[in-house]
Structure formats: structure tokens, C-alpha cells
Amino acid sequence: MSSLKQLTKKVIEFRDARNWDRYHGPKDLALGMLIEASEFAELVQYFSGEELQQKVRENKQALADELADVFWWVLLAAEDLDIDLEAAFITKMKKNGRKYPAGSSEQVGKPFAKKKTGR
Template sequence: MESLKRKLRDFAKARDWEKFHSPKNLVMAMSVEAAELMEHFQWRTQEESRNLDRETREKVKQEIGDVLVYLVRLADQVGVDPVQAAEEKISLNETRYPEDKVKGSAKKYNEYE
């Protein structure tokens, strides 16, 4: 992830694209990529989404790459370590959703964010 961050910095700098990379623009780009990723699943059933054909899986992989690219670039621009942020969120969720209280419950799950 650290290496990814540096590559993206170099990529933008070499192309003089830093001026386009405000957090406002980057978050839009990331959200657009998230939707392009979602597009592959919109007409599929949940079951079908668990069994992608090879061609779709390859496209999905590329879109996952796009989302991560913009997420890492955005995090860099606002000075946040994304992996640390995710780990802190998981710790928080472990407290919020104790195993014995929420186990298998859809109701509790709907409150989960």
C-alpha cells in the first residue's frame, strides 16, 4: 500500500495532474469507480454474484483496482493511512457488535453500518 501511494504520487507528478487531484475531485472519481464496479452486479442475483464467469471476474478485478487507486490517492491527499483507518474501524465494530448479541441476526445486521 505504501508502494502504491508512492507510485500514484509519481504518476500524477510526472503528468502535471496534481492540480486535478483535489480531495473533492478524487472522492468523486472514487465514487464513480465504485459505481462502475457495482454495475457488474446490478442485474445478477446474489447467488450469481457469488459465481462470476471468468470474463466478468476480470472486469471486476480491474474496477476493484480503480477504486483502490483513487482511495489510496485520496487518503494520501488528506493525510490519512487507509489501512490504519480500516483497522481502527474493525476494532470499533468489534465493540459495537459483540458476537453473542448479534450472531446471525438480520435485525441487528440492518442496524450495522
């Protein structure tokens, strides 16, 4: 059993022991992810440069907790929607490789240049 499957099993057991599954439809799972991702973003939203790096160092455990909360919802959603997360991730990375080939961007941080459509 993969580590991801073991983690999913723990999350499902935790949820089911509390009868929370009745509150976890696809919409609820998506909202849970968004809420936790926003809590992660809140920890760094107003900072940049060295100040951001300092905040990251100071809040490393809080950042880890929020990322773990996001991961919780991702695992639940994948399980409940019958999505093999490992396979989906590998497939998506292949798509990303075709869409954004290495060396195709001139500078890091600039949007990927869209293909010309003839307009």
C-alpha cells in the first residue's frame, strides 16, 4: 500500500468515526479546500522580500498546519470522487510538460506566452 493510500485511509477513518461524511459532498469538499488554502495565504499575504522570508521562518509550523489541512480535503475529495490521485497527478504533469515545455519561457514569473491564433 502506498503512503498516499495509507494517509487517505487515516483521513477516511478519522472522518467516518465522527460521522462527518454526511457533510462532505463535492461542493463541501471544494469549499473546505478553498477555506484552508485561504488560511495558508493569510499567513503570508501582506509580505514580500526579506520580510516574507522572515514571516515564513516565524510561522513555519502554522504554514505546515494549513498545508496539511488543504491536503486533508484533497485526500477526501479524491477518495469520494473515486479519483486515483497518484495517477491523476502523473497524467497532469505530463500534460503540463507538453503545455509548458522546458525552456519555453524567457523569464521566470512571466505568464506563459500564448500560441498565436491568427487574430
